Amino acid sequence: MILKFNLIPREKAKAFEEEKTFSFFKVLGTVTGIIIFIFLIIFTTLQYEGYSLKKKLEKNQIKLKKFSYIAKQVKHLKTISKDIEERITVMLGLKNFQERQLKKLGVLLYNISKNKVYFIQLKFSPKSATIKGLSEDIDYLANYLKKLKSAKELVSQINLLNVNKEKGYINFDVGVNFKNNR
Numbered sequence: 001m002i003l004k005f006n007l008i009p010r011e012k013a014k015a016f017e018e019e020k021t022f023s024f025f026k027v028l029g030t031v032t033g034i035i036i037f038i039f040l041i042i043f044t045t046l047q048y049e050g051y052s053l054k055k056k057l058e059k060n061q062i063k064l065k066k067f068s069y070i071a072k073q074v075k076h077l078k079t080i081s082k083d084i085e086e087r088i089t090v091m092l093g094l095k096n097f098q099e100r101q102l103k104k105l106g107v108l109l110y111n112i113s114k115n116k117v118y119f120i121q122l123k124f125s126p127k128s129a130t131i132k133g134l135s136e137d138i139d140y141l142a143n144y145l146k147k148l149k150s151a152k153e154l155v156s157q158i159n160l161l162n163v164n165k166e167k168g169y170i171n172f173d174v175g176v177n178f179k180n181n182r
Helices: 010-020 024-109 138-150
Strands: 117-124 128-135 155-166 169-178
Touching: 024 117, 024 128, 117 138, 128 138, 138 155, 138 169
Parallel strands: none
Antiparallel strands: 117 128, 128 169, 155 169
8 A cells, every 4th residue: 555645735735736727717817818919909000000091191182182283274274275276277377368369469460560561450359350550562461461371370260351542551451360279
């Protein structure tokens, strides 16, 4: 038979046995503490992210206001640019119209001095011209009309309306129709 002897006093032995026993409440308290700690960390992290997102939102709203102002200016400048383009188109059209009219007038006036033909009155429109004038000789008038007829790109028809000889000069009326060149 074996005898067991416990050399530790009874009170200390009970305390030692209690320490050895695994306590459910101690584990539950520790796990609950860890979970609460994790929730606190997650909560503070989310609070910080929310704060930083709020700051970002405020910055982006400020940028949006600036960009919307710039977008309004760009839109305004586009309308001004469109208006200017339309004006330039009109000016170029007028320039081309004036250029064609000046060419027509130039054809009428080019051979006056060479042919000794003098204008008394010139009525000019984009489609036709009427000339009243004087010439020293009928040949000079014929040469002038021949030169007008040779300008086929501008002149479509020449009509000699009236010819009279007065006091050594030839008095004439000529109608000139121009081509409609665009």
